[in-house]
Amino acid sequence: MAMISNKQIKREKLLDQGVHMLMTQGYHGTGIKELLDSVQVPKGSFYNYFASKEEFAAEAITHYIEPFILRLTTHLQTPQVDALSALQNYYAELIVEVEKGGYKGGCLLGNLMGEIGDTSVLCNRSLKSAVARYKKLQQDALESAQQEGAVRTDRSAESMADMLVNLWQGALLRMKIEQSVQPLQEFCDTLLDDYFKA
Numbered sequence: 001m002a003m004i005s006n007k008q009i010k011r012e013k014l015l016d017q018g019v020h021m022l023m024t025q026g027y028h029g030t031g032i033k034e035l036l037d038s039v040q041v042p043k044g045s046f047y048n049y050f051a052s053k054e055e056f057a058a059e060a061i062t063h064y065i066e067p068f069i070l071r072l073t074t075h076l077q078t079p080q081v082d083a084l085s086a087l088q089n090y091y092a093e094l095i096v097e098v099e100k101g102g103y104k105g106g107c108l109l110g111n112l113m114g115e116i117g118d119t120s121v122l123c124n125r126s127l128k129s130a131v132a133r134y135k136k137l138q139q140d141a142l143e144s145a146q147q148e149g150a151v152r153t154d155r156s157a158e159s160m161a162d163m164l165v166n167l168w169q170g171a172l173l174r175m176k177i178e179q180s181v182q183p184l185q186e187f188c189d190t191l192l193d194d195y196f197k198a
Contacts, residue, residue, distance in 0.1 A: 083144035
């Protein structure tokens with residue numbers, strides 16, 4: 001088993017804390033000094049880990065999406081659970097977590113798309129990659145659900161995966177202003193429990 005270096009551990013801590021700060025304070029509200037202080041990394045050593053704040057944010061985007069990719073993959077690989085049910089279970093789990101968290105944060109991808117998606121080439125590229133990976137996983141699930149006869153076939157799995165990604169982001173924004181999971185539940189009820197069904 002490979003040893004994890006102290007530098008790698010500190011880098012992970014910076015990314016973990018960075019995701020939290022970017023979620024709650026945004027890109028422009030997140031200061032490097034505050035980030036370093038919060039994980040007790042010496043001032044001035046930030047650039048030993050990241051070339052710039054922009055590169056840090058781009059890497060934080062990738063760091064953020066990984067647990068969602070892993071969790072969705074785990075749901076999709078659950079034995080004796082069909083692909084549509086796996087998607088439903090995944091989103092139901094997210095809704096429970098968001099409610100427990102007091103409707104805070106939303107989605108880092110959506111937040112940063114709105115804040116710096118069109119001003120930072122590096123972050124734009126990272127956001128596009130994260131969204132594409134997340135969408136492809138859902139597209140594969142929908143293709144499986146089509147083959148299983150659970151999901152309609154008159155629309156492509158790709159177009160329905162686009163709908164999932166796009167409408168979930170909109171539902172998360174409404175959730176934040178309404179302080180309710182109702183928009184998220186409507187998303188599930190309308191798409192996964194009705195519109196997509198064969």
